């Protein structure tokens with residue numbers, strides 16, 4: 220969907236993020252799993268991930284709250300000016316209340332409505348797109364979007380093909396109205412194909428487990444993934460979503476100053492980068508340090524780029540994600 224040029228635009232007022240202090244390295248995983256640092260680095264590009272210390276009560280909610288607090292501090296905004304908070308997550312500690320409500324209370328954004336959004340790793344980009352649309356429609360002026368996941372809380376650390384990939388993180392952005400209608404999201408795409416749900420799911424009950432997985436030992440409450448299928452889907456989808464986005468927006472890849480891909484696997488990101496012919500410094504990568512943090516991933520990348528002064532006014536930034544559902548999303552911004 221291309222955004223109409225009339226009316227007003229949007230801008231990213233500021234960003235924040237949060238990662239736990241505790242580091243889980245490949246060497247740590249070697250102690251508990253039949254795996255090796257070399258295998259993990261070669262197949263995924265990951266060296267370390269950050270994980271919450273669950274014994275202190277830390278988890279998705281504390282990460283979401285910290286990220287939003289940091290975004291509020293980064294913008295200097297009065298939290299009472301925020302009129303909506305969207306928190307994308309697939310690791311809710313409680314389905315009621317939402318993590319968004321908890322973050323609202325933490326920062327004192329008492330004029331804001333708040334809800335959680337479940338689109339797995341695509342959740343943050345879904346949230347950014349919804350925020351841009353609502354602001355352009357004039358119903359809201361300032362929206363905080365958080366992506367937060369404590370993936371370590373849904374990992375089965377006896378399952379080597381899944382647990383090596385994931386880490387915990389949150390990213391937040393505060394988006395507000397801008398008088399320039401050309402500024403903000405210039406093209407967005409949201410997609411889903413529910414037929415692929417069995418590739419990535421978290422069963423709560425035995426009955427949730429599909430026939431195809433009945434023979435595999437599964438810990439209830441933990442993420443289950445068909446890595447090969449997700450890999451094939453991701454490689455194809457990343458490229459087609461990026462190409463469609465550029466085509467529909469009538470923008471060349473040469474105009475994009477930063478491509479921010481969901482940090483799922485370095486090989487997936489590299490395959491898209493090579494096929495698009497992009498130089499390394501135009502495709503942000505932090506998966507080596509933090510692993511795949513699902514909904515936290517793109518928000519964390521955006522904040523790290525922003526803090527480094529690499530999100531410059533007027534430039535074009537493209538965010539692309541895919542995830543469980545299956546879901547996917549793109550968001551092309553003139554920032």
Ligand code: ACO
Pocket residue numbers: 253254255258259262263339340341379380381383384419444445446447449450453483484511513541542543
């Ligand atoms: N250490 C050592 N060996 C391993 C490990 C491990 N951690 N995991 C699997 N293996 C073995 C397998 O048992 C297999 O052995 P076999 O040949 O004897 O049967 C061999 O390595 C190859 O296994 P594959 O599954 O084919 O390995 P692959 O190269 O596909 O890599 C991986 C696996 C890294 C999971 C890859 O498939 C992948 O990254 N998929 C995409 C996952 C992804 O992006 N998920 C996030 C989705 S986003 C969201 O919404 C949550």
